[in-house]
Amino acid sequence: MADYTTYTTGEPVTDTKAPTGPVADRWNTRRFEAKLVNPANRRKHTVIVVGTGLAGGSAGATLAEQGYHVVQFCFQDSPRRAHSVAAQGGINAAKNYRNDGDSVHRLFYDTVKGGDFRARESNVHRLAEISVEIIDQCVAQGVPFAREYGGLLDNRSFGGVQVSRTFYARGQTGQQLLLGAYQALSRQIAAGNVELHSRTEMLDLIVVDGKARGIVARDLVTGKIDTYFADAVVLASGGYGNVFYLSTNAMNSNATAIWRAHRRGAYFANPCFTQIHPTCIPRTGDHQSKLTLMSESLRNDGRIWVPKAKGDDRPAHLIPEDERDYYLERIYPAFGNLVPRDIASRAAKNVCDEGRGVGPGGQGVYLDFAEAIARMGRKAVEEKYGNLFDMYARITAENPYETPMRIYPAVHYTMGGLWVDYDLQTTIPGLFAIGEANFSDHGANRLGASALMQGLADGYFVLPSTINDYLARNPHTEEIDAGHPAVTEAVAETEDRLNLLLAVDGDRTPDSFHREIGELMWEFCGMARTEEGLRKALDRIPQIREEFWRRIKVPGTGEQFNQSLEKANRVVDYLELAELMCLDALHRAESCGGHFREESQTPDGEAARRDEEFSYAAAWEFSATGDAPVLHKEDLVFEYVHPTQRSYA
Amino acid sequence: MKLTLRVWRQQNAEAPGAMATYEVDGISQDMSFLEMLDTLNEELILGGDEPVAFDHDCREGICGACSLVINGDAHGPERTTTCQLHMRSFEDGDTIDIEPWRASAFPVVKDLVVDRSSFDRIIQAGGYISAPTGTAPDAHATPVPKPDADSAFEHAECIGCGACVAACPNGSAMLFTSAKVNHLNVLPQGAPERETRVLDMVATMDDEGFGGCTLTGECATACPKGIPLPSITAMNKEWLRANRKVRR
Numbered sequence: 001m002a003d004y005t006t007y008t009t010g011e012p013v014t015d016t017k018a019p020t021g022p023v024a025d026r027w028n029t030r031r032f033e034a035k036l037v038n039p040a041n042r043r044k045h046t047v048i049v050v051g052t053g054l055a056g057g058s059a060g061a062t063l064a065e066q067g068y069h070v071v072q073f074c075f076q077d078s079p080r081r082a083h084s085v086a087a088q089g090g091i092n093a094a095k096n097y098r099n100d101g102d103s104v105h106r107l108f109y110d111t112v113k114g115g116d117f118r119a120r121e122s123n124v125h126r127l128a129e130i131s132v133e134i135i136d137q138c139v140a141q142g143v144p145f146a147r148e149y150g151g152l153l154d155n156r157s158f159g160g161v162q163v164s165r166t167f168y169a170r171g172q173t174g175q176q177l178l179l180g181a182y183q184a185l186s187r188q189i190a191a192g193n194v195e196l197h198s199r200t201e202m203l204d205l206i207v208v209d210g211k212a213r214g215i216v217a218r219d220l221v222t223g224k225i226d227t228y229f230a231d232a233v234v235l236a237s238g239g240y241g242n243v244f245y246l247s248t249n250a251m252n253s254n255a256t257a258i259w260r261a262h263r264r265g266a267y268f269a270n271p272c273f274t275q276i277h278p279t280c281i282p283r284t285g286d287h288q289s290k291l292t293l294m295s296e297s298l299r300n301d302g303r304i305w306v307p308k309a310k311g312d313d314r315p316a317h318l319i320p321e322d323e324r325d326y327y328l329e330r331i332y333p334a335f336g337n338l339v340p341r342d343i344a345s346r347a348a349k350n351v352c353d354e355g356r357g358v359g360p361g362g363q364g365v366y367l368d369f370a371e372a373i374a375r376m377g378r379k380a381v382e383e384k385y386g387n388l389f390d391m392y393a394r395i396t397a398e399n400p401y402e403t404p405m406r407i408y409p410a411v412h413y414t415m416g417g418l419w420v421d422y423d424l425q426t427t428i429p430g431l432f433a434i435g436e437a438n439f440s441d442h443g444a445n446r447l448g449a450s451a452l453m454q455g456l457a458d459g460y461f462v463l464p465s466t467i468n469d470y471l472a473r474n475p476h477t478e479e480i481d482a483g484h485p486a487v488t489e490a491v492a493e494t495e496d497r498l499n500l501l502l503a504v505d506g507d508r509t510p511d512s513f514h515r516e517i518g519e520l521m522w523e524f525c526g527m528a529r530t531e532e533g534l535r536k537a538l539d540r541i542p543q544i545r546e547e548f549w550r551r552i553k554v555p556g557t558g559e560q561f562n563q564s565l566e567k568a569n570r571v572v573d574y575l576e577l578a579e580l581m582c583l584d585a586l587h588r589a590e591s592c593g594g595h596f597r598e599e600s601q602t603p604d605g606e607a608a609r610r611d612e613e614f615s616y617a618a619a620w621e622f623s624a625t626g627d628a629p630v631l632h633k634e635d636l637v638f639e640y641v642h643p644t645q646r647s648y649a
Numbered sequence: 650m651k652l653t654l655r656v657w658r659q660q661n662a663e664a665p666g667a668m669a670t671y672e673v674d675g676i677s678q679d680m681s682f683l684e685m686l687d688t689l690n691e692e693l694i695l696g697g698d699e700p701v702a703f704d705h706d707c708r709e710g711i712c713g714a715c716s717l718v719i720n721g722d723a724h725g726p727e728r729t730t731t732c733q734l735h736m737r738s739f740e741d742g743d744t745i746d747i748e749p750w751r752a753s754a755f756p757v758v759k760d761l762v763v764d765r766s767s768f769d770r771i772i773q774a775g776g777y778i779s780a781p782t783g784t785a786p787d788a789h790a791t792p793v794p795k796p797d798a799d800s801a802f803e804h805a806e807c808i809g810c811g812a813c814v815a816a817c818p819n820g821s822a823m824l825f826t827s828a829k830v831n832h833l834n835v836l837p838q839g840a841p842e843r844e845t846r847v848l849d850m851v852a853t854m855d856d857e858g859f860g861g862c863t864l865t866g867e868c869a870t871a872c873p874k875g876i877p878l879p880s881i882t883a884m885n886k887e888w889l890r891a892n893r894k895v896r897r
Binding site (some may be wrong): 058062065076077078079080081083085086095097133135136137138139140141142143144146147148149150151152169170172175176179182183184186187189190198221226250251252284285287288289290292293301391394395457460462463507509511512553554555556560562563564599 | 660661677680681683684687689691693694695697698699700702704705706707708709710711712713714727730733735737757758759762764765766767769772773774776777778779780781782783784785786787788789791792793794795798801802805806808809832833838839846
């Protein structure tokens, strides 16, 4: 078998379907050029949507409103539990309600710059344009955004920008936006336009004659494996941060839908671009099953510091002011505590590596509200952050109004994902990817309050326009026959895999393998990466895979509710995806955004991008498990925001 | 910590269930309750037994998936979700009873997992504002007085976990239903569907087999998000008002 790292470079990706012309006109141009489906014909088209988070929920509801027949899936017991529900801080929109100089162009500029010049300008501009409509839509649905006494909407600022453009619903913005989408979807379910399959997990994609025509899914209650057919398939299955085992993702968030689509031919772009969020609650021990995020909005009023002296283990209140290092304010005076996430995370890692970290194991920094409480009063702080403070107190048994919070970076979001063109279509015709599942808008680093924006932009506005074009050009041809070889093969592969997991009867649990791959990834493909470390990981991953298939133990049967089997099957895919992430990180010998290669830094230790070599999106084509994939480059062209070394000083 | 767990085991909806007893050792005070169950499950798997099935996902207290009755209380002794309950709330040597939500409208799927799709159907009956994508006016076209916006938010915080039903001696879903009715009915955007919303949601709630409300108040005590008991009386008022208006 060829060495996995000896990848070859294939044809570059040249056609992204983005129109040419002024960037501000491109979305209008594309919408006008897209073919439409006659309203009367729409109900003859079936669209499968996998996932019910912000992207999937809003897409399913909107497609159904347009008249399409939607068949939607979620593995949770209800669409309302998708992990978008946990997003705390807010959603950006270029409304300029603060009259502070914001505009669509500024949001576009901030997002391209924040993404460290690794996103497609056309897509990002469209996102900024649509941001405005999203707020209107959500308010009309009854999303209870924070308001001021005059009855108008309130805003706050977020990391990496200097305007207040973030709309929020206390610390539960994701929950409120998700419930808005869920309620719109519920209305369509009641109307019979959406057929919902909850507790049903997609396990494979069905590709017939080169087009995505359906999925293989398992009913998680009965264990029954079924096939579902459609004229197009939309993946809204979220990101793959759980490959790290410990992350802020929900326990059941997983990469199976996108990885199976990748194995069937969809290119996977920029897998190494993962976001490590700076403000999470530090872990307490080996029993830790997940990490909890504290909204980045806390950085608006909280000040981050560590002791100046190494190994200073006095309690925070005994460390005098002049012996504290407010390192973000010191290094980045212009943005201070509001630098982008990747920069804040790396700075925290650096001070901890220097031996100045606080709390158990020295893996933490203080986020201190003493100054904010003195300035605004405790009541105002409670009003703004009460639920976050309560959550912190519950988890740590410490009172953050009295002692500073301890925070540490944790895996939070994945900018990489399935490669999509301007229409959000993957390299498999008829297969679309939206929300965190695609790679499209955040480049190498996502700014705060932009994930909710992108999920809803894709689901409410972009996909419902662009999918028309595909369906109009690919009119319903013939019914898929359940006996078609592409169908029987996909079903057989799925059944064989599950049966094998049950048959091995080894001596290790699915969780033990998940933990092992996660620790490996955190060490070698986490906040800082080196060629040496990545090569170590790439040597180790095939060994873990081999051991997995020898030693995995899954009790019970496949014909029942079996959470161990679900978990083991997801770990199978992590064990392959992890390898691609490491290879992508190895090949990208530059630092950019969330991807920091120690070999590529400026003299003062900041990330050094290498535009002349790496100004492209890396789209990987699958060959076979453990075999070297093929790299397709999509060159990035910057006509409006000219790449500069990011500076937040 | 060393604990004795008495856990409800039930193979599927049709099979009879029973309490099973397990011992767990080496439990840390800092563990969450679900991490304690993870520990038990890892041991069960290695011993060739089926792990205890339970619903959980975000483990941050917001998705509403986790749903355990612990020592007779929905979500256990603290006012929070099961996932945010920590073992520091228990003592070394404790015996802990763990059961699923008990309500006829929430049939058991397996062990501690129940089917709460009846909640989804209550929302489908009217727990939304009809605003198809693309139809919205500018967000500032309709100012909402801050007290109304705050009240809407307070009710919108419901996570749909079902603790209210599990805690209620009648298995009533009044607190859940009233949270959504009050969230939407207090807003100007919700006004056009104000009457049909409350009538249809309450009718569906009754059809799903939830019990009647006798204002016992257990629901509001168990609610991890603090949806207040007067939410129910406010919905009753909405319902009476809607009935009068529709009849006229």
